[in-house]
Amino acid sequence: MLTPRPAEFEQVAAVHDTGYIREVEALSRLGMPLSPDTPLSGASYDAALLAAGGAIAAVDAGDAFALVRPPGHHASRDNGTGFCIFNNVAIAARHAQERHEKILIVDWDVHHGNGTQDIFYSDPSVLYFSTHLYPHYPGTGWLSETGAGEGAGFTVNVPLPVWTGDAGVLRVFDEILVPVAMQFKPDYVMVSAGFDGHVDDPLGSLGLTEDGYGDMALRVKQVAEDNCGGRIAFVLEGGYHFDALSRSVLAVLDSMAGKRCSGDNSPKPAGESGGRMADRIREIKKVQGRYWEFG
């Protein structure tokens, strides 16, 4: 168990504009909303600093899971929406870069992490990979969004159809995430771990289960072991059905602790989404094939 310290102002300012940080502090003290879907209370600023500090503590510990709220992946440099105030995973990634060069961020929340994508869109040192329901909030994350300038090819978006299911997402991890990650060769792996794609969750409709999340974690853990000595940090994002959320987090912790063996890691029946997924994966390989090789 790790006890987080609030993130330092400079650590937050490595990602966010200082004017935005001051605005969050002032609105929080007044109890005024940051945006229509992101209310603040008098304690929100301190809670947001602690959440970012928790993600930093997970990076420093390594092989850790930051169980933090508020989530962060919708927060951009100068804007907070979607319950997100500061971008915890981005702040922790910049902190990791004090010692490690290349960071892979895997975002499996049901929503696209538009804030994280924006922050690193032109940055080849951080590869942002996201699976998310599409079309869905916040509206971004189509497969043609692949990065800009020097960052071209270092954003990989996998928009998923409704009821993709465990088998569909695992297929994406095997056919797209793993080959891209093995070519990128990260020095640190971070996961924006949202669980609102769970079949019981009221906010998404991907139809994932806790077993699926456990298997996704096994794949990401393997990427970290194969590339960077197992250096990995998970950071909680969404997940709004508390029982499903707790079961899913536990499945990930079991995978991290080696209690979930690769024997559990068998392909599941593809279900009705199988054909649609094959087409989608082909489309993504075509777009990303400008930057990465796929076997």
Ligand SMILES: [Zn+2]
């Ligand atoms: Zn979400």
